[in-house]
Amino acid sequence: MTAAQADLQAEILEMRKGLRIDRPETADGAALWRIAKDSGELDLNSSYSYLLWCRDFAGTSAVARAEPDGRPVGFVTAYLRPDHPRTLLVWQVAVDASHRGRGLAAQLLDALTARVRAEHGVTRIETTITPGNTASERLFTSYARRHGADVEREVLFETSQFPDGPHNPEVLYRIGPLSV
Template sequence: MTAAQADLQSPHTELPETVRIERPDVADGAGLWRIAKDSGTLDLNSSYSYLLWCRDFAATSAVARGTDGRPVGFVTGYVRPDRPHTLLVWQVAVDASQRGRGLAARLLDTLTARVAAERGLTEVETTITPGNTASERLFTSYAARHGADVEREVLFATEQFPDGPHDPEVLYRIGPLSF
């Protein structure tokens, strides 16, 4: 999970009115893959997985569209099967052309408000690797905006990753939320 450092300014102050935040659809999968690839910091999943994500998890994800209708940012997530009021945020990314305008924060706020209204969301989880200051700021500022506590614990240690060196993934549990 990552967010651009410059995208952590006040969440709604500089975002142009022409950017719309909506549920993604399958046609957005390629755009989400491109934004993730171009981020240079996200763990890039296969293009196929972004297509599936836009089909199967559209209700718990959001896409920001520019004036031409193409994706310029996204947040993907899912409701945990064993915790039906918890949204796990998988990835957040913003196209370089839109960074520094608070889009990541707006995407996260918009998505969680929608999921809260539809499913009774009370908690958000995400994982962040140590040293990812931008993501740490995005989620701690999100918690502050929503009057929530943040608990942290290592979810997956370095040695658990089978594909070579990988920083540990620290679970951030944010809640209870107030909307």
């Protein structure tokens, strides 16, 4: 780990009093589903998928917990791309309404990528964002700036590819290489 990475990790750990970031547990699945549902922006997956995600992808995901009860108030779900294991695909980022506007999504994303970079040597992240999702666009472009990385964008899935009715296209954001 470089000195810059250590500084970033120390900064992440100095979260607002009363919050901590760690790995999700299966018991968190229902809370993550609720936070995603209440976000108003995310495609809501089945509650079952959030339970599985917390079980099978806890190592590449993160949850913010309120202290002292450990209640989840935000999360990032992600996975390593099977064909590109140094690329972390960020699936969803959501923060409970009571904790929005305080930079928690950025802290979650930074903490998760610091951990996954140290454990798996990740050099790039990817995510998809629908046009007009300004909060996500800002989150990921500011992430790229903080980490000295370029951002490439291209449409990954066109509207016509979604079988379940009207859906905006999904624009792939490729961020990397990560320097900090």
